[in-house]
Amino acid sequence: MIFSKIRKVLGDIYLVFVLIFLYAPIATLVILSFNTSKSRNRWGGFTFDWYGELFKSSTIMSAFRNTLIIAFLSALIATIIGTIAAIGINNMRKLPKTAVMAVNNIPMLNADIVTGISLMLGFIAFGISLGFKTILISHITFNIPYVLLSVMPKLKQTERVTYEAALDLGATPLVAFFKVVFPDIFPGIISGFLLAFTMSLDDFIITYFTKGAGINTISTLVYSEVRRGIKPSLYALSTIIFGTVLILLIVSNIAQNKIKKNK
Amino acid sequence: MSTSLIDLEHISKSFDGEIVLDDLNLSIKENSFVTLLGPSGCGKTTTLRIIGGFVQADSGRVIFDGKDISNIPPNKRNLNTVFQKYALFPHMSIAENIAFGLKIKNKPKAYIDDKIKYALKLVNLKGFENRNINLLSGGQQQRIAIARAIVNEPKVLLLDEPLGALDLKLRQDMQYELIRLKNELGITFIYVTHDQEEALTMSDTIVVMNQGYIQQMGSPEQIYNEPENAFVADFIGESNIIAATMVQDRLVEIFGAKFACVDEGFGNNKPVDVVIRPEDIDLVEPDKGTLVGRVTHLIFKGVHYEMEVTTPNGYEWLVHSTDMFHVGKEVGISVDPFDIQIMNKPESEDEEAVGVNE
Numbered sequence: 053m054i055f056s057k058i059r060k061v062l063g064d065i066y067l068v069f070v071l072i073f074l075y076a077p078i079a080t081l082v083i084l085s086f087n088t089s090k091s092r093n094r095w096g097g098f099t100f101d102w103y104g105e106l107f108k109s110s111t112i113m114s115a116f117r118n119t120l121i122i123a124f125l126s127a128l129i130a131t132i133i134g135t136i137a138a139i140g141i142n143n144m145r146k147l148p149k150t151a152v153m154a155v156n157n158i159p160m161l162n163a164d165i166v167t168g169i170s171l172m173l174g175f176i177a178f179g180i181s182l183g184f185k186t187i188l189i190s191h192i193t194f195n196i197p198y199v200l201l202s203v204m205p206k207l208k209q210t211e212r213v214t215y216e217a218a219l220d221l222g223a224t225p226l227v228a229f230f231k232v233v234f235p236d237i238f239p240g241i242i243s244g245f246l247l248a249f250t251m252s253l254d255d256f257i258i259t260y261f262t263k264g265a266g267i268n269t270i271s272t273l274v275y276s277e278v279r280r281g282i283k284p285s286l287y288a289l290s291t292i293i294f295g296t297v298l299i300l301l302i303v304s305n306i307a308q309n310k311i312k313k314n315k
Numbered sequence: 316m317s318t319s320l321i322d323l324e325h326i327s328k329s330f331d332g333e334i335v336l337d338d339l340n341l342s343i344k345e346n347s348f349v350t351l352l353g354p355s356g357c358g359k360t361t362t363l364r365i366i367g368g369f370v371q372a373d374s375g376r377v378i379f380d381g382k383d384i385s386n387i388p389p390n391k392r393n394l395n396t397v398f399q400k401y402a403l404f405p406h407m408s409i410a411e412n413i414a415f416g417l418k419i420k421n422k423p424k425a426y427i428d429d430k431i432k433y434a435l436k437l438v439n440l441k442g443f444e445n446r447n448i449n450l451l452s453g454g455q456q457q458r459i460a461i462a463r464a465i466v467n468e469p470k471v472l473l474l475d476e477p478l479g480a481l482d483l484k485l486r487q488d489m490q491y492e493l494i495r496l497k498n499e500l501g502i503t504f505i506y507v508t509h510d511q512e513e514a515l516t517m518s519d520t521i522v523v524m525n526q527g528y529i530q531q532m533g534s535p536e537q538i539y540n541e542p543e544n545a546f547v548a549d550f551i552g553e554s555n556i557i558a559a560t561m562v563q564d565r566l567v568e569i570f571g572a573k574f575a576c577v578d579e580g581f582g583n584n585k586p587v588d589v590v591i592r593p594e595d596i597d598l599v600e601p602d603k604g605t606l607v608g609r610v611t612h613l614i615f616k617g618v619h620y621e622m623e624v625t626t627p628n629g630y631e632w633l634v635h636s637t638d639m640f641h642v643g644k645e646v647g648i649s650v651d652p653f654d655i656q657i658m659n660k661p662e663s664e665d666e667e668a669v670g671v672n673e
Contacts (some may be wrong), residue, residue, distance in 0.1 A: 216369055217402035219389040221416030221467065228390075231415075235406045 078294060085287035102288040112289060115273040118184070119253060122269065126191035127248035133192070134199025134248075135241055139233075141200070142207045153204070156197045167194060168261035175262065182264025190262045191252045198251055199244035206240030207233075239311050246304050250297060320345040320503055321366060321471065326375035328361055335361045337527045339375070343505060343520075345470075348497050350506045350514040353524035354550070359507045360475060362524070366505065367396050367473050380470065394471040395464035399479050401456045403448050409435075409459055410444040416467040434462035437496065454485045461496070471503045478513065490516050511551045515539060523547050540592075544658050548590040555596075555632055558660075559589040567657060570628050572606045576655040588658045593635040595654035598624070604647015608632065610640045624648060 085103070089096025106112055141152050159167060171190045175182060210233055218228035256271035263272060270293065274286055321343040328336040336358045343349050351359035364370040366377060368389030377385045384392055395416070403412050410431050417427045435441055438458035443451075451459065457477055464472055474493075478486045494517055497504050508514055514521050515535045523530040523538060523546075531543045542548035545556050559569045564579040569589060581587055601607045611631065612623035620639050624632045624646060632648060640646055 211400065211402065213398050213400055213402040214404060216389070217396070217398060217463075218404075218415070219369075220367065220396045221463070222390050222419045223415075224390055225388075227419065232404055 081287055082291045082294070084284065085291045087284065090284055102284040105283075106285040106288045106292075109285065111268070112270075112273065112285065115268040115270050116289070118187075118267060119269040119271075122184075122188055122191055123249050123252040126188055126195050126252045127245050130192045130195035130248045131199050131241060131245040134196045134244060135203050135237075137196070138200050138203040138207055139229075142204065153200075156200050159194055160197050160201075164255070164257040165261075168258040171258065172261040182262060184267055186262045186264065187259055187267070187269070190258050191255065194255070194258060195248035195251055198247045199241075202244035202247055203237055203240045206237040210236040239308065242307065243304060246300060250300060253293070253297070318344050320380060321505075322376075322378040323362070323365070324376045324378065326362070326365060326372045326377070328358075328365065328370065328372050335527050336365075336372070339527070339529060341522065341529065341532075343471075343503065346501060346503055347519045348494075348504045348506065348517055349520045349522060350508060350518040351522050351524055352508060352511060352514040352550075353530075354509055356526075357524040358527040359509075359524050363396075363473050363475055363505060363507045366471075367394065368392050393469055394473060395467050395469040396473040396475065397457070397460050397464050397477045399476040401453075401460045401480075403456055403460060403463070405448055407448070408445050409440075409448060409451075412448065412459060413463045413466055415463065420467075430466045434466045437465070437499065438462045439492070453481050454489060457481065457489065458492075465496075465500060465502075469502065471505060472500075474504060474506045476508055477506075478510075479508075486513070493517060515551070523550065525550075541656055542590055542658065544661065545588050545590075548656070548658070553593055553633060555589075555591045555593065557589045557591070557630065559587055559657075561585045561587045561657060565652070567655065570606060570626055570630065574605055574650060574655060575652040576657060577653050578655075578657040581657060581659070586660050588660055590656040590658060591650055591654060593621070593633040594619070595650060596624075596632060596634045596636070597649045597651070598622075598634060598636055598638065598640055599647040599649050601645045601647045604649050606648040608646060608648060610642050610644050610646060613639070613642050 084092065086098050086100070087096055088099040088101070141149055144152065168190075171186075171193065172182070175186050175189075180186060214232050214236075215228055218232040219225065223231060254271075256275065259269050260272050260275070263269070268276070270289060274289070277283060277286055319342040321341075323339055323341040326336050326339040326341075327334070339358070339362065341362070351362055353359045361370060365372050366379075368384070368387065372385065375385075376383050379392070379394070404415065407415070413431045413434055414427045417430060422430075431444060432441075435443055438461055440455060440458055440462070443455075443459075448456065448459070457480075460477070461472075477493075478489050481489060490513060493504070493506075497517075506514075506517065515538075518535055520532065521535055521538045522532045525546050531538060531547045533541075538547065539551055542551060542554075548554045548556055557569055559567050561578075561581040561584070562568050562573065563583050564581075565576055567574050567576050567578075567587065567589060598604075606626055608624040608626040610622055611625045612621075614621045616635075619635045619637050622634045622636065622640060624634055626632065626648070
């Protein structure tokens, strides 16, 4: 009795330690973003000033806008391309299917720095000036494999025979796809989109190499600011990013649970 | 031929170089219940899928109602399919499933609602409109699949082993249900199965297939009583298939004993195969039988006794009889002339598979 109680308490303590180690740095960041003092080791009182400054700074706001637009557009385009590709690949014979999926996995395993440099070299070699569009193209490129990876399992679960049944009942292939296959793979498409969105939000290295001069996303901006000495408004910015990702994660988890319950 | 609704002409199909159907010809009459019967891999499902439009034949034509539909996609064909795995749409209610085909055709809502009610009544699932598909039993799901197909008023209903996933009792109930549906709807059913009992119970016409060829086509009685070759005889029910010699018309020699039969035209002293159903063998006193053997095996099967009678040459005859003979007893074997079915011996393996065109 006592031993099992002790074991349980020890287990709880261990879990608390794990959580502290994981989240203490982030908690520090969040706390410092509300700190009046610029010092990193003295609490000078609570303030929203840094958040205010953040929204007043045009460089930060434009970087923020760029990040969101690129994340949204690249995720959307990658989701469309990736879903169409997944349908095509799913209908391939076994051998080419395995081959294509293996090729699909390479960009994900490849070091970001290699992807970044090779994309940059590619753009320069073809005379494409670096800027917003090259960041967007790069993000679409590295997002497609993630979409494929989350749509493929859903497609595999979807029985081909339900698609055939829709054709049999008079639906054209397009109608059959949207009425029967699409609802089935929709959760996979959504999670693919969210994954792509966060991947794009998260990216620094590839963006850094393909962005060119005069344009920044949040991550590249933070990087250049750090070299000049960090400003507390960047803590505020990081807090907002962390909060956004956290909310996205919770939303997607709730959505998936709901879908599971409906089944 | 004038009343045929579907004609398959010289259909050939191979997958990855493997021939599945080879020059298949089949004509299906309007209002009939035709069953394609055969072991797995015999080409029966491929034949059905070619009729349904899901598979394109490599060569040959599909004629439906006088028109060549070989190149028409499945959504433009006036026939509907009931799939083996039901293939219901999981994210739709039962009513939405049934209404699917009608909504595509833009039928008015009142018409669709009437049709749903009618179809559910027809498959004995009145009032199931708003239930969840996933909470239905296998038998109920299959009924919904049938309802979903028949509301479109197809001329032909294709059924691809629809009872394959159901348990025995439910399967038997559904067999009667399908016969009733067929009679009430007055449309053509093309049914695919590997279950010979299902085929015999429901069909007007059975098409026995093996290795991409039609082996025999005929009524259930013809298929059972007059199999044209050893494959059909063996596949449909249990039987004794024995190599024998046709001495002359209406006389066949089996293991040195002469049996009277009713078949003619095989020629004199010609080697043939003989099929005798186990229930057609009469066991009699040894001196009254055409052949004499000894009972070597006895099992009580409920309706009848199953016995093995071994003749001196070592052949074990399978016998079904309501009379019991103990193991070791010497018995005579007697067969009525019309119970002996004579078949030509296949001259090559290819011929064994080649169908007999009617």
